[in-house]
Amino acid sequence: MPPRAARLGDIRPFHVMRLLERARELEASGRNIVHLEIGEPDFATPQPIVAAGRQALEDGRVHYTPARGLATLRQAVSGYYRERYGVDVDPNRILITPGASGALQLALAALVDPGMGVMLSDPGYPCNRNLVRLVEGVVRAVPVGAADGYQLTPELAAAHWRADTAALLVATPANPSGTLLSRAALAELAELCRNRGAALIVDEIYQGLTYDAEDITALAFGEDIFVINSFSKFFGMTGWRLGWLVVPADYAADLDVLAQNLFLAAGTLSQHAALAAFSPETRAILEQRRETFRQRRDFLLPALRELGFDIPVTPEGAFYLYANCRALTGNSFEFSQRLLEEAGVALTPGIDFGDHRAGEHVRFAYTTSLEALEEGVERLRRFLCGQA
Amino acid sequence: MPPRAARLGDIRPFHVMRLLERARELEASGRNIVHLEIGEPDFATPQPIVAAGRQALEDGRVHYTPARGLATLRQAVSGYYRERYGVDVDPNRILITPGASGALQLALAALVDPGMGVMLSDPGYPCNRNLVRLVEGVVRAVPVGAADGYQLTPELAAAHWRADTAALLVATPANPSGTLLSRAALAELAELCRNRGAALIVDEIYQGLTYDAEDITALAFGEDIFVINSFSKFFGMTGWRLGWLVVPADYAADLDVLAQNLFLAAGTLSQHAALAAFSPETRAILEQRRETFRQRRDFLLPALRELGFDIPVTPEGAFYLYANCRALTGNSFEFSQRLLEEAGVALTPGIDFGDHRAGEHVRFAYTTSLEALEEGVERLRRFLCGQA
Numbered sequence: 001m002p003p004r005a006a007r008l009g010d011i012r013p014f015h016v017m018r019l020l021e022r023a024r025e026l027e028a029s030g031r032n033i034v035h036l037e038i039g040e041p042d043f044a045t046p047q048p049i050v051a052a053g054r055q056a057l058e059d060g061r062v063h064y065t066p067a068r069g070l071a072t073l074r075q076a077v078s079g080y081y082r083e084r085y086g087v088d089v090d091p092n093r094i095l096i097t098p099g100a101s102g103a104l105q106l107a108l109a110a111l112v113d114p115g116m117g118v119m120l121s122d123p124g125y126p127c128n129r130n131l132v133r134l135v136e137g138v139v140r141a142v143p144v145g146a147a148d149g150y151q152l153t154p155e156l157a158a159a160h161w162r163a164d165t166a167a168l169l170v171a172t173p174a175n176p177s178g179t180l181l182s183r184a185a186l187a188e189l190a191e192l193c194r195n196r197g198a199a200l201i202v203d204e205i206y207q208g209l210t211y212d213a214e215d216i217t218a219l220a221f222g223e224d225i226f227v228i229n230s231f232s233k234f235f236g237m238t239g240w241r242l243g244w245l246v247v248p249a250d251y252a253a254d255l256d257v258l259a260q261n262l263f264l265a266a267g268t269l270s271q272h273a274a275l276a277a278f279s280p281e282t283r284a285i286l287e288q289r290r291e292t293f294r295q296r297r298d299f300l301l302p303a304l305r306e307l308g309f310d311i312p313v314t315p316e317g318a319f320y321l322y323a324n325c326r327a328l329t330g331n332s333f334e335f336s337q338r339l340l341e342e343a344g345v346a347l348t349p350g351i352d353f354g355d356h357r358a359g360e361h362v363r364f365a366y367t368t369s370l371e372a373l374e375e376g377v378e379r380l381r382r383f384l385c386g387q388a
Numbered sequence: 389m390p391p392r393a394a395r396l397g398d399i400r401p402f403h404v405m406r407l408l409e410r411a412r413e414l415e416a417s418g419r420n421i422v423h424l425e426i427g428e429p430d431f432a433t434p435q436p437i438v439a440a441g442r443q444a445l446e447d448g449r450v451h452y453t454p455a456r457g458l459a460t461l462r463q464a465v466s467g468y469y470r471e472r473y474g475v476d477v478d479p480n481r482i483l484i485t486p487g488a489s490g491a492l493q494l495a496l497a498a499l500v501d502p503g504m505g506v507m508l509s510d511p512g513y514p515c516n517r518n519l520v521r522l523v524e525g526v527v528r529a530v531p532v533g534a535a536d537g538y539q540l541t542p543e544l545a546a547a548h549w550r551a552d553t554a555a556l557l558v559a560t561p562a563n564p565s566g567t568l569l570s571r572a573a574l575a576e577l578a579e580l581c582r583n584r585g586a587a588l589i590v591d592e593i594y595q596g597l598t599y600d601a602e603d604i605t606a607l608a609f610g611e612d613i614f615v616i617n618s619f620s621k622f623f624g625m626t627g628w629r630l631g632w633l634v635v636p637a638d639y640a641a642d643l644d645v646l647a648q649n650l651f652l653a654a655g656t657l658s659q660h661a662a663l664a665a666f667s668p669e670t671r672a673i674l675e676q677r678r679e680t681f682r683q684r685r686d687f688l689l690p691a692l693r694e695l696g697f698d699i700p701v702t703p704e705g706a707f708y709l710y711a712n713c714r715a716l717t718g719n720s721f722e723f724s725q726r727l728l729e730e731a732g733v734a735l736t737p738g739i740d741f742g743d744h745r746a747g748e749h750v751r752f753a754y755t756t757s758l759e760a761l762e763e764g765v766e767r768l769r770r771f772l773c774g775q776a
Contacts, residue, residue, distance in 0.1 A: 001612055001636055001638050001639075002499060002554075002555070002581070002585065002586055002587030002588075002612060002636075003499075003554075003585060004498060004499065004639070004642070005497065005498055005499055005500055005501045005504075005523075005554075006501055007497065007501075008497070008498050008642050008646065011642070011645055011646055011649060012645075013645045013648075014645075014648060017648070040451060040452055044448050044450060045448075045450040050445060050450075053445055053657075054442065054445055057438060057441055057442055057445070060432050060433075061627065062432060062433040062438075062624075062625070062626065062627045062628065063428060063626055063627045064428055064626050064627055065627065098486050098629065098651060098655075099651060099652060101649075101650060101651050101652055102651065105650065109393065109395065109396070109522060110392060110393055110396050111390060111391075111392070111393055112393055113393045113394055113395075114502060114524055116393075126649075127648070127649045127652075130649040131649060131650075134497060134523075134649070134650070135393075135522075136502055136524050166390075166391075166393075167390070193390070197390065197391060198390055199390030200390075224389055224390060236450075237450065238450065238451055238452050239449065239450045239451045239452055239453065239653075239655065239656030239657065240450065240655060240656070240657070241486065241629075241651070241652070241653070241654070241655045241656075248389055248390075250389050251389075251392070254392070254396050254399070257399055257400075257401045257402075258396065258399055260401075260402060260405070260515070261399060261489075261514075261515045261518040261519060261522070262489060262493065262519075262522070263486060263487060263489050263490065263629070264487060264489055264515075264629070265627075265629070266629070267486075267627065267628060267629045267655050267658065268627030268628070268629075269441075269627065269628070269657065269658075270655065270657075
């Protein structure tokens with residue numbers, strides 16, 4: 001066998017995939033499983049988007065688009081920023097990508113030389129660390145907790161700054177915590193990076209999914225910020241694999257060339273379908289769904305707290321609750337396995353999001369119906385009673 | 389502005405993109421342009437594939453698939469290898485990817501440590517060089533010409549071998565030359581890599597598009613070979629962005645994890661649509677199209693030779709002719725620009741495929757109708773007469 005590159009050994013698998021596989025086995029054998037581990041909305045793609053996709057298919061839109069995406073779609077994204085967020089973003093600064101994965105990969109490839117550091121939060125979305133490793137960057141994970149709202153705050157970033165810091169990567173709303181960065185925090189992070197000659201990359205893939213909190217964009221705080229976004233979560237287009245990247249104007253031409261090399265272009269049908277994502281009809285559907293997510297959160301959060309899960313910061317976005325389960329178990333990974341086998345409830349163990357107090361945490365995703373959430377909570381209650 | 393990573397400056401743009409942009413400008417101003425530069429079939433996606441895509445849309449297949457792709461599609465690809473090529477390939481060795489770009493990126497990330505060499509041919513497909521650069525590998529371009537059939541032969545590979553060679557990347561049929569590697573050459577290349585502890589990566593994205601020559605796969609020559617393929621060219625699914633990668637069994641699990649990180653999964657609709665790519669109905673359409681490509685080649689090749697283009701090796705695959713134009717011009721890039729402006733014919737200059745005698749070559753793509761090819765040849769004839 002040909003020898004493997006060193007990076008291959010450094011890419012950590014997602015433990016939840018094994019749990020998911022086991023859950024599917026149990027289901028195949030007749031068991032009912034409540035899925036609270038899935039990072040994907042349970043809703044179908046909104047009908048106007050599906051209809052636009054069908055129309056594109058009928059019109060024979062099956063050839064390549066330009067590497068940075070359809071001009072009409074980049075204009076539509078720009079219009080969305082203006083209308084919803086009051087921010088002017090030149091369409092030339094927008095690249096349409098195959099999912100947010102493609103967007104983050106472009107940004108990291110453009111910014112991170114081998115051996116340079118990328119500061120990010122622990123816990124955080126696991127692919128981020130792995131994509132930094134792929135460009136031979138060095139992950140500088142900063143432990144965050146309840147005191148910081150589970151976010152890489154300006155204070156933490158300044159305190160952990162190193163000479164080799166090339167970029168800061170933050171997410172708002174964040175996975176796994178569902179917490180947000182405030183306007184003030186984003187402005188300060190942008191200023192910090194600007195002053196120290198590093199890049200600020202903001203992952204906004206859960207943008208739009210906020211509850212009780214203001215829905216904002218980091219693009220309001222400077223034209224030198226890299227923003228990653230996606231049609232997957234808020235717009236309900238996961239399997240269409242479509243996202244976008246906003247870059248400083250100076251980077252647009254080079255990233256167009258990089259995109260040509262990395263993926264040629266995002267899918268053509270997906271792009272045509274996404275043109276319907278910003279219509280009033282779609283927006284009304286998405287607002288309804290946001291309300292549904294809010295109801296689920298408003299049920300699940302107090303129910304879990306009552307069961308003994310510690311969720312000290314109220315999550316105001318995305319569809320996740322990151323819960324400290326120290327009062328219930330000494331090992332959240334083993335706890336997740338037992339919950340699946342014995343109670344038929346699937347969760348994501350903290351270990352998938354980093355190392356910092358990972359064994360004390362689990363993530364709940366409310367990407368299933370209120371009825372399923374109620375059943376899940378009831379199963380948890382019985383499991384914990386039996387255990388006590 | 390945050391500083392750029394060094395690699396960004398090393399990624400070369402495709403010159404043909406500027407020519408294409410200029411061609412669009414000319415068209416917008418009313419000029420008619422014959423496009424002989426486009427590396428994409430002019431045919432629509434075959435109707436059975438479109439119908440399967442439409443059905444998947446109606447069935448609401450819009451959520452993520454597993455990272456390595458639908459099990460049914462991996463089985464279908466395996467069945468295709470067995471039936472058409474007589475080679476057994478375990479579906480577990482097959483990963484479905486977002487285009488061949490995703491497949492090549494996976495393979496290079498898995499095999500090439502920073503500073504290690506990847507040997508490939510000059511001329512060759514330009515993204516290959518850039519993707520090697522992206523993983524911090526070193527491109528070892530081997531000049532090839534008519535004597536080698538424009539291919540990195542076993543003899544050339546052995547002669548250019550270096551201590552740091554981690555992988556050999558060959559393509560059959562090749563872009564830009566349209567030439568093939570024989571069974572014997574593939575077997576020898578596999579043996580060479582095996583003996584020297586390097587990986588053989590074979591780009592087969594034009595597989596199926598061969599004329600007068602045997603249609604083969606490198607997978608017949610060992611289970612340690614990495615093969616890249618695509619639904620874009622032969623199957624007519626460019627804008628669907630779907631390809632696949634075959635890996636040695638030992639690599640399958642790690643590459644599944646890498647795929648999760650790099651792109652989560654290929655597009656869901658595209659995968660469901662592609663299930664119809666291997667049906668007898670689709671295959672009949674594809675065979676007709678292959679015959680059409682052959683007719684175009686059989687017209688264009690002698691016509692260009694008659695005009696003074698030197699094409700010493702008859703291209704037996706893909707849809708390209710790589711022509712030496714030294715008898716007609718001293719600078720193929722300037723020649724391409726003048727041809728576009730003065731004759732309304734768009735070609736790809738040799739410089740897009742490497743450095744070796746690039747200024748003496750242009751690439752013709754026969755991805756347009758026989759009528760357009762005839763018109764293109766007539767315009768070339770008039771242009772060359774006027775020039776003489």
